[in-house]
Amino acid sequence: MWKSIKSIISQFLEVYCREFKLVIHDQGLLIFFILLPLAYPIVYSLIYNPEQVRDVKLIVVDHDRSSISRELVRNLDATQEAWVIGYAADLLEARRAMADKKCFGILEIPEGFGRKIGRGEQGNAALFCESSLLLRYRSFLVASTNVSQAMGAELLTQKINTVAPLATTITDGDLMPIEYIPMGNIESGFDSFIMPGVLILILQQSIILAAGMAGGAKREKPELMGYNGVNEAPSVAMTMFGQMLCYATIIFLPVIYLTHYVPLMFSFPMAGDFLEIIAFLLPMCIASVALGFCLQGIVWERESVFVIWVVTSVIFLFLSGLTWPRYAMSPFWHFVSDCVPATWGVEGFIRMNANGASLSQVHNDYIHLWILAGVYLVLAYCVQRWVVRPSLFKGYDAYAEAKRRAI
Amino acid sequence: MKAIFIRSVLQIVRRPIYWLAFFILPLFCFLFLTNLMENGLPIKVPAAMVDKDGSALSRSVTQQLGGMEMVDLVANCNSFTEARHKMQEGEIFGYFFIPEDFQQDLFAGRKPVITFYTNMTYFVPGSLLFKTFKTTALYTKAGIALNVMESVIGATEEEVTPLMLPINIDARAIHNPGMNYAIYLCNSFIPCVLQLMIFLVTCFSLGQELKYGTSVKLLRMANGSIIKALAAKLLPQTIIWLVVAIFMESWLFKINGYPVYGSWFWLTVSEVMYVFACQGLAVFFFGILPSLRLSLSISALLGILSFSIAAFSYPVESMYTSIGIFSWILPIRYNFLIYIDQALDGVHVYYSRIWFVAYIIFMLLPFTILWRIKKEMAKPVYAP
Numbered sequence: 144m145w146k147s148i149k150s151i152i153s154q155f156l157e158v159y160c161r162e163f164k165l166v167i168h169d170q171g172l173l174i175f176f177i178l179l180p181l182a183y184p185i186v187y188s189l190i191y192n193p194e195q196v197r198d199v200k201l202i203v204v205d206h207d208r209s210s211i212s213r214e215l216v217r218n219l220d221a222t223q224e225a226w227v228i229g230y231a232a233d234l235l236e237a238r239r240a241m242a243d244k245k246c247f248g249i250l251e252i253p254e255g256f257g258r259k260i261g262r263g264e265q266g267n268a269a270l271f272c273e274s275s276l277l278l279r280y281r282s283f284l285v286a287s288t289n290v291s292q293a294m295g296a297e298l299l300t301q302k303i304n305t306v307a308p309l310a311t312t313i314t315d316g317d318l319m320p321i322e323y324i325p326m327g328n329i330e331s332g333f334d335s336f337i338m339p340g341v342l343i344l345i346l347q348q349s350i351i352l353a354a355g356m357a358g359g360a361k362r363e364k365p366e367l368m369g370y371n372g373v374n375e376a377p378s379v380a381m382t383m384f385g386q387m388l389c390y391a392t393i394i395f396l397p398v399i400y401l402t403h404y405v406p407l408m409f410s411f412p413m414a415g416d417f418l419e420i421i422a423f424l425l426p427m428c429i430a431s432v433a434l435g436f437c438l439q440g441i442v443w444e445r446e447s448v449f450v451i452w453v454v455t456s457v458i459f460l461f462l463s464g465l466t467w468p469r470y471a472m473s474p475f476w477h478f479v480s481d482c483v484p485a486t487w488g489v490e491g492f493i494r495m496n497a498n499g500a501s502l503s504q505v506h507n508d509y510i511h512l513w514i515l516a517g518v519y520l521v522l523a524y525c526v527q528r529w530v531v532r533p534s535l536f537k538g539y540d541a542y543a544e545a546k547r548r549a550i
Numbered sequence: 551m552k553a554i555f556i557r558s559v560l561q562i563v564r565r566p567i568y569w570l571a572f573f574i575l576p577l578f579c580f581l582f583l584t585n586l587m588e589n590g591l592p593i594k595v596p597a598a599m600v601d602k603d604g605s606a607l608s609r610s611v612t613q614q615l616g617g618m619e620m621v622d623l624v625a626n627c628n629s630f631t632e633a634r635h636k637m638q639e640g641e642i643f644g645y646f647f648i649p650e651d652f653q654q655d656l657f658a659g660r661k662p663v664i665t666f667y668t669n670m671t672y673f674v675p676g677s678l679l680f681k682t683f684k685t686t687a688l689y690t691k692a693g694i695a696l697n698v699m700e701s702v703i704g705a706t707e708e709e710v711t712p713l714m715l716p717i718n719i720d721a722r723a724i725h726n727p728g729m730n731y732a733i734y735l736c737n738s739f740i741p742c743v744l745q746l747m748i749f750l751v752t753c754f755s756l757g758q759e760l761k762y763g764t765s766v767k768l769l770r771m772a773n774g775s776i777i778k779a780l781a782a783k784l785l786p787q788t789i790i791w792l793v794v795a796i797f798m799e800s801w802l803f804k805i806n807g808y809p810v811y812g813s814w815f816w817l818t819v820s821e822v823m824y825v826f827a828c829q830g831l832a833v834f835f836f837g838i839l840p841s842l843r844l845s846l847s848i849s850a851l852l853g854i855l856s857f858s859i860a861a862f863s864y865p866v867e868s869m870y871t872s873i874g875i876f877s878w879i880l881p882i883r884y885n886f887l888i889y890i891d892q893a894l895d896g897v898h899v900y901y902s903r904i905w906f907v908a909y910i911i912f913m914l915l916p917f918t919i920l921w922r923i924k925k926e927m928a929k930p931v932y933a934p
Contacts (some may be wrong), residue, residue, distance in 0.1 A: 242897035265712040274723035287719035327671035449846040471592030499670040500638035
């Protein structure tokens with residue numbers, strides 16, 4: 144009994160140390176484990192760091208030239224979203240400016256705009272937005288809605304007396320104030336929206352890429368691994384366990400950096416409990432390592448992981464529901480996204496980190512992550528047992544044979 | 551030349567990884583992205599109503615809100631806290647709050663406040679919900695004011711309506727009136743996937759020659775001419791990529807019917823030049839970092855960063871200048887700009903002329919670094 148425990152521990156330590164040595168001597172693996180989680184979030188966050196889309200350029204075609212139309216333009220210019228860069232004589236000139244990318248919107252005020260408002264009718268103006276970027280359109284939409292409402296309220300109080308002097312008492316000021324409160328990402332910033340999710344994706348991808356590359360490295364040079372068909376090799380489960388703990392040791396600091404220090408540096412929302420977040424991410428990391436072990440089944444050389452796996456980041460980004468929410472996915476894609484650890488990881492992390500949910504509130508995601516971890520571990524075991532290990536032994540035998548001949 | 555070409559074709563045919571990289575992965579991404587966002591907008595955002603009043607008026611607001619296309623009222627919460635918990639648990643993306651004694655306060659002129667909350671950690675559903683909530687609140691307000699005015703002073707509806715909204719600015723998105731998400735995202739993300747795969751495959755196939763030391767043979771077959779060697783080696787890939795790129799164009803604009811208001815001819819020219827530009831830049835990367843792993847690393851890094859830095863969603867002019875300039879070193883940026891000009895906006899090709907010139911610069915880039923590739927290929931070293 145004691146002997147078998149001792150042999151298990153020694154086997155485990157052997158795997159752990161061997162794997163550790165392999166990683167720290169391999170530049171490629173270190174890039175995935177350390178450099179990628181360290182540098183990527185910084186670069187990414189810097190791209191979106193201004194958060195808001197401010198001062199989108201706008202050109203005005205004013206056929207009316209009344210005092211109210213000028214006031215409208217001044218007010219639009221004064222919003223933080225829009226920036227009136229000038230007037231154009233007609234729509235043609237404005238369109239030419241837009242084709243030249245000098246502006247991204249054209250405000251056309253029709254003739255008689257001011258007169259209509261003066262008569263107590265509705266004055267209509269059109270704002271044509273270049274539609275290549277949603278955020279620019281959104282800025283224009285917010286600016287125009289706010290301006291038309293503010294000016295409308297002002298005109299209302301001015302006009303109300305002429306129509307019905309008595310009604311002033313009711314409508315003066317605001318009849319029913321409307322308040323809007325954005326939650327989670329309180330500035331509605333783009334960086335604070337996309338980055339927390341991307342951080343989790345980066346974590347998953349760097350683990351899978353590293354595990355995949357480690358598999359390729361072993362297949363290429365089995366002799367480095369100490370695997371050998373003659374001596375007793377540690378069992379598959381033991382090998383997996385040792386490797387997993389080794390990766391956990393290495394990835395531990397990057398995880399803390401990703402989930403705590405990056406949000407701190409770029410002042411992303413941080414409403415969650417740090418320890419609960421780490422506990423939440425544990426099954427995601429396990430599932431990711433297991434997925435990496437599965438990937439080893441098709442990675443025959445170290446560099447293949449780039450070609451095979453890098454593009455999946457885009458797919459996982461969309462599957463996570465960050466840009467296209469999950470409730471709007473078709474059942475098929477919904478199921479596919481259920482199978483990705485990062486989907487649950489992103490969802491849960493965002494809710495804990497930005498919305499201040501506790502671990503018990505994200506129990507649904509947490510349970511799913513553990514289920515995924517379990518399923519992928521079983522799958523990984525099968526892949527390791529029946530695909531990777533035989534090929535390693537074969538590689539080792541071929542190597543030993545070549546060596547014997549050379550001597 | 552011919553021998554190298556055939557050798558290169560055989561290399562591609564024999565290795566499944568090339569099949570994966572040339573066809574399966576890109577085609578899957580095409581299908582996935584377009585199919586995922588088929589509906590254009592993620593309508594029916596799950597939301598909740600917190601009606602603390604329970605009056606006839608507040609219930610009619612609930613009914614109005616429930617009838618909106620964008621919203622799916624999945625819950626009626628009894629308190630603010632309950633709704634917040636539902637949001638934290640991810641069941642809803644926002645809620646609409648009507649305070650206690652709302653109707654009473656309103657008619658007594660005590661100005662009750664209507665509040666709505668959206669979860670902005672999910673930008674798209676949050677924004678859609680914001681728009682719907684705001685519209686509902688405004689309509690409610692206008693309706694109440696209308697009622698009051700009619701009953702108190704007997705003004706007719708025609709007289710009162712313009713007073714509620716005297717100025718109306720109609721914001722229209724040109725050529726994508728419904729702000730269809732698929733049109734907006736697929737047209738930039740799908741070519742970007744293609745760029746990433748071209749970068750990776752080009753560097754991978756060249757790096758393989760160094761890794762296995764076959765580059766010496768390659769050079770010998772080309773009689774020592776690096777131009778011949780590279781051209782013949784990459785030509786089969788170019789042909790495959792051209793087919794994929796043309797398929798991509800027809801997939802987006804013909805099969806899925808995304809709008810093309812400009813010239814099909816220039817759009818096609820753009821896709822063709824795009825393939826060459828991406829290959830050119832990839833060869834340039836390989837020349838700068840002539841090692842399999844390093845060139846693949848830089849390809850992957852820039853290929854993935856392209857999705858953000860080429861400004862598909864967040865405009866270049868809003869980025870820090872020192873970051874924004876990097877968008878101009880990527881072929882996808884020019885592909886995106888030509889797409890905007892030639893497909894979405896439909897302007898004359900004159901306005902896109904500079905973007906086409908940029909493509910040509912990418913194609914010429916490898917020539918600055920050929921000497922280095924030749925040197926490395928003559929004496930291949932593999933660094934893992």
